[in-house]
Amino acid sequence: MTKLIDFPSRRNFLKTSTGMVTGIAAGLAVPEILFAKNIGPGYSLQLGVFAAYDKADYLRESGCTYIEESVGNFLIPKDGDAQYAKNLQQLHQEKFPIKSYVILLPGSLKTLGPDANHQAILERTDLVLKRAKECGSQYVVFGSGASRIIPEGFDRDKAKAQHIELTKKMAPLAEKYGVTIAVEPLNRGETNFINSLAEGVEIVDAVKSPKVKLLCDIFHMLKEDESPDEIVKFGKHIVHCHIAEKENRTPPGVKGDDFRPYLSALKKIGYKGGLSIECFVYTDFDKEARRGVEVLKQQLSEV
Incomplete structure (x- = not known):
């Protein structure tokens, strides 16, 4: 052709x-x-992709400056400490940085409601942050939507208080290890609590820790019809960003979404952190991830 x-x-x-x-x-x-x-x-940012670390070489060659991994795959793998040791060794060999980790908590560990289990969460978080420091990583994303669903009939204010109480207890751990917890607002299709940047900032402001900040996920903002102006409004809290196309959470370039209004807002606040393509299903990972990075670079250069 x-x-x-x-x-x-x-x-x-x-x-x-x-x-x-x-x-x-x-x-x-x-x-x-x-x-x-x-x-x-043109405006440029550090670009990364959420993927298993065995994609590190490919992503480096594709123009990424880092990779984003998951807590359960890299830091607390199902095969235990021996597998984590192998992961750490691979990281040292590849020397391609893991900037951040997603999915801090499994859905079985509840942050709020009658089944909240803060002690187990704090024990897990301590280990996650300790290992994130060992890996030289900057952020652990606190999204975990299934963990923070407010049960039907449960008082919303009480649920919010529970979540804030837990995050306040997590903050000293983040400070001890020097790894920032990035609170992630999620769309209402995934959870019914913390669905906007404004609601995320309520948690950050209540905790008042230099190591508990805000994550801006443009995919979730699009799903919630959240204006790019919210990025400008709450920009001082934002430390990390995710992105994907609105309809099917595909990488940039699959459906052709125009992210420039949101990228322009990031430029306006002087954001210099990472921007990770965070998708969970690919038709062709290598092709779509590389194309996603190219499209982001192009759109960034045009804002």
């Missing part, structure tokens, strides 16, 4: 032309300028 040439828009042509003039003045050869990365003043 003949591959069509994607001619640049006028806006991108002007940005590229400006970069070429600057490059020529700096003494670069024209071919070097034409194929240089990140020409012009």
Whole structure:
């Protein structure tokens, strides 16, 4: 099949032309300028993908600066301490950083309601944060929607108080290990508690810890029809970001979602952290993940 040439828009042509003039003045050869990365003043971020660590080499080659793993796969694997030791060894060999971990808690461990089990959660969290530090990671994401569903008939204010009480007890552990807990708002299809950035900030403000901050997940914002303006409003709390397309949680480039309004909001607050593609089902991981990174880089360059 003949591959069509994607001619640049006028806006991108002007940005590229400006970069070429600057490059020529700096003494670069024209071919070097034409194929240089990140020409012009476009916005860029650290990009990563949520995936098993055996995809580290591929993601590095695809333009990622880190990978995002899950607690249950990497830090507390089902095969126990021996498997964690192997995971850690692989991390040291590959030297490709794991920035963050998702799915802190299984659905069986409840943060609120009559079956709340804070002691077990704190024991697990202590081990997770300890191992995250050993791995040189920055964040553990506190989403775990199935753990924080308010049971039918249970008082909402009481549930909120339970969750805040637990997070306040988690905060000193995060401070001890130097790993930030990132509170993640989730859409109402996954849980009925903490469904917006504003609700996430209520938890962060109540805890008042430098190691309990906010995660911005653009997929969940899209599902909740949450405005990009909320990113600007609560930007000072945001330390990490996730992204995926709205309809089926596919990587950027599958359905063609335009994320630029949300990326522009991140640029407006001066956000310089990570942006992870977080999807759970792929038709072709290698192809779609690489394409997702390319699309994000393109859209970031246009905001």
